Amino acid sequence: MANAFEYFSIGWADPYLFFLTAMGTFAGIYVGAIPGLSVTMAVSILISFTFSWDVNEALALMAGIFMGGVYGGSRTAILLNIPGAPSAMITALDGYPLAKKGEASQAIGLSTVMSFVGGLVGIIVLAVAAPIISEFTLLFAPRDYFLLAVLGLLLVGALSGESLAKGIFCAALGVILGMIGLDPLTAEERFTFGTLELTGGIPYIAAMIGFFGIAEVFVQLHQIGVEPIRQNLGKIIPSWSMVKKYLPLSLQASGIGAIIGALPGTGGDIAAMLAYDHAKRVTPNPVTPFGEGAYEGLIAAESSNNAAVGGAYIPMLTLGIPGDAVTAVMIGALFIHGIQPGPLMLTETPHLFWYTVGNLTLANLCILIFGLTGIRLFSKIVQCPKGILLPVIIVLSVVGTYAIQNSVTDVYWMFGCGILGYFLKTYGYQVAPIILGIILGPLMDVSYRRASISVKNDMGDFLWAMVSHPITLALVIGIAFVLINNLRGTRR
Amino acid sequence: MNTTEPLVNAERPRKPGELVFTGLLFAGSLAIAYYSFNISGLSSTSAPGSIPMMAAVFLLISSLFTLFKTAKMAKPGEDERFANLITPRIFLFYVCITLAYILTINQLGFLVSSLAFLFFSILILYRQGPLLSILISINVLAIIYVVFRLIFKVILPEASIWQ
Numbered sequence: 104m105a106n107a108f109e110y111f112s113i114g115w116a117d118p119y120l121f122f123l124t125a126m127g128t129f130a131g132i133y134v135g136a137i138p139g140l141s142v143t144m145a146v147s148i149l150i151s152f153t154f155s156w157d158v159n160e161a162l163a164l165m166a167g168i169f170m171g172g173v174y175g176g177s178r179t180a181i182l183l184n185i186p187g188a189p190s191a192m193i194t195a196l197d198g199y200p201l202a203k204k205g206e207a208s209q210a211i212g213l214s215t216v217m218s219f220v221g222g223l224v225g226i227i228v229l230a231v232a233a234p235i236i237s238e239f240t241l242l243f244a245p246r247d248y249f250l251l252a253v254l255g256l257l258l259v260g261a262l263s264g265e266s267l268a269k270g271i272f273c274a275a276l277g278v279i280l281g282m283i284g285l286d287p288l289t290a291e292e293r294f295t296f297g298t299l300e301l302t303g304g305i306p307y308i309a310a311m312i313g314f315f316g317i318a319e320v321f322v323q324l325h326q327i328g329v330e331p332i333r334q335n336l337g338k339i340i341p342s343w344s345m346v347k348k349y350l351p352l353s354l355q356a357s358g359i360g361a362i363i364g365a366l367p368g369t370g371g372d373i374a375a376m377l378a379y380d381h382a383k384r385v386t387p388n389p390v391t392p393f394g395e396g397a398y399e400g401l402i403a404a405e406s407s408n409n410a411a412v413g414g415a416y417i418p419m420l421t422l423g424i425p426g427d428a429v430t431a432v433m434i435g436a437l438f439i440h441g442i443q444p445g446p447l448m449l450t451e452t453p454h455l456f457w458y459t460v461g462n463l464t465l466a467n468l469c470i471l472i473f474g475l476t477g478i479r480l481f482s483k484i485v486q487c488p489k490g491i492l493l494p495v496i497i498v499l500s501v502v503g504t505y506a507i508q509n510s511v512t513d514v515y516w517m518f519g520c521g522i523l524g525y526f527l528k529t530y531g532y533q534v535a536p537i538i539l540g541i542i543l544g545p546l547m548d549v550s551y552r553r554a555s556i557s558v559k560n561d562m563g564d565f566l567w568a569m570v571s572h573p574i575t576l577a578l579v580i581g582i583a584f585v586l587i588n589n590l591r592g593t594r595r
Numbered sequence: 596m597n598t599t600e601p602l603v604n605a606e607r608p609r610k611p612g613e614l615v616f617t618g619l620l621f622a623g624s625l626a627i628a629y630y631s632f633n634i635s636g637l638s639s640t641s642a643p644g645s646i647p648m649m650a651a652v653f654l655l656i657s658s659l660f661t662l663f664k665t666a667k668m669a670k671p672g673e674d675e676r677f678a679n680l681i682t683p684r685i686f687l688f689y690v691c692i693t694l695a696y697i698l699t700i701n702q703l704g705f706l707v708s709s710l711a712f713l714f715f716s717i718l719i720l721y722r723q724g725p726l727l728s729i730l731i732s733i734n735v736l737a738i739i740y741v742v743f744r745l746i747f748k749v750i751l752p753e754a755s756i757w758q
Contacts, residue, residue, distance in 0.1 A: 279631075
């Protein structure tokens with residue numbers, strides 16, 4: 104235990120490592136906040152020049168960028184309705200309406216504090232439960248991952264806006280978009296139409312930037328002459344009574360986020376969706392309806408997506424499996440530095456594990472400091488004339504998309520998704536379910552087919568497995584619960 | 596009518612072009628269903644076409660339902676036209692200039708194409724004259740280039756026209 108604390112405090116005690124973590128957090132916040140850029144891109148780019156660094160320095164920087172980026176994505180989600188990271192999609196649902204009412208600083212202040220709470224919970228879960236959770240997730244069978252993906256898609260009901268049918272359409276469209284390219288199991292071409300450009304599929308980040316960034320720019324063109332909302336900067340730091348009021352919900356959402364983040368293949372975006380749905384359930388009569396500026400929705404999303412960061416480190420460090428796209432990049436970086444993440448990491452190199460926990464804790468504290476002190480600057484972004492802001496967003500979106508694979512084809516996809524997203528938004532469709540479908544579609548596909556193969560394509564055995572295994576049965580019950588809720592919501 | 600914020604929980608009238616759009620989505624769903632079936636047919640539950648076909652079924656059902664619902668909605672007002680409400684001139688201009696930007700970025704390079712895009716966009720959208728537009732464009736582009744190209748070392752398209 105004494106050794107664990109010693110390793111935990113290395114990043115705090117060493118001035119240079121402290122500086123790297125703080126700088127990484129700062130950079131992550133601002134990169135994550137810029138519309139058109141992504142945390143994955145920031146981590147990918149920054150990792151490239153840490154290859155020659157010492158491993159401790161590289162880990163310190165990466166932890167800061169990850170934590171900061173996830174938080175930073177919420178800023179533009181609140182101010183501009185353009186999530187800077189996938190995990191901030193849900194934040195925009197209530198954050199942006201709050202900004203339109205002139206409550207941006209309160210929204211950002213409260214989301215900062217709750218992000219800090221979420222981050223702390225995620226780190227505690229990582230430190231305490233990593234060995235236990237890693238053993239539990241080993242019990243998940245492919246059918247369980249399939250059901251988890253179905254559960255995630257059913258949450259489209261919480262995101263569907265004016266029509267559940269439109270939400271289902273967008274989710275299914277997202278699944279199809281996620282299928283484009285080569286089948287991961289058989290390398291068979293799907294929806295490629297014989298073209299090389301489609302063989303690699305549509306990059307998820309390009310689609311996200313297109314549907315959220317470009318489409319939103321086109322939507323904003325209709326309001327080019329509208330005066331920007333002057334934000335009230337009176338109360339940035341939330342009152343203790345406000346924090347105390349929402350703390351129970353924040354802790355619940357953080358717990359959801361940490362657990363979901365710990366599941367391989369799922370990340371802050373899915374955690375935020377589940378937490379949002381939970382918040383709707385436990386808050387039947389909010390002061391402001393969900394989707395129109397409910398603080399409960401904002402807090403649930405922000406607490407959970409930051410908690411998911413700590414959770415995502417669990418499979419990364421203990422199983423060597425990425426928790427999300429960012430940790431996938433980080434696993435590659437660890438290999439470059441000669442570190443083998445996996446079940447033996449905690450036994451062979453425990454100092455790295457506790458050192459990482461220390462870095463994440465420091466990064467989380469930096470979020471609180473930078474987040475609360477930089478709000479005025481960010482609030483001014485919304486006052487920037489749209490005539491300047493919109494073209495800049497387009498250019499940044501092009502830079503961010505091009506940086507994925509240095510391919511202008513990705514930029515074309517981004518533009519195409521932007522046009523489609525504009526018309527979908529105009530006619531009452533929500534684009535968030537599309538991204539949900541793109542994320543979950545491949546997971547659903549591979550898991551379902553692996554589950555089918557394991558029962559030799561016998562649907563009887565497949566269905567029997569749904570009720571005969573405890574974890575599977577729990578997921579089936581969860582799906583039934585969400586389905587009934589969705590249908591009840593439609594009838595109302 | 597606000598084109599971009601549909602009424603929630605209320606029966607709203609149809610927007611111009613909405614019936615055609617939902618019809619196109621249904622037609623697209625039929626095409627997707629056809630191509631999904633062609634991947635592997637009904638050969639087995641673990642075939643590559645299984646999940647695409649499942650998704651295509653949901654696409655078809657939801658788009659058909661939406662099409663019927665849209666057809667039943669009240670027609671848009673006579674003064675609400677597609678060209679004015681959904682694709683006003685500012686939208687068409689911006690789509691064209693963005694398309695021109697991304698189509699020329701490889702030929703002209705990032706700096707030239709971005710400068711041109713920013714200048715014309717800010718000139719039309721901000722409407723403060725060419726001098727201010729070019730000054731803002733240069734400053735913004737300089738910041739973007741320094742941060743992304745020099746500090747983050749992001750590779751940006753180089754002009755192929757000179758090669």
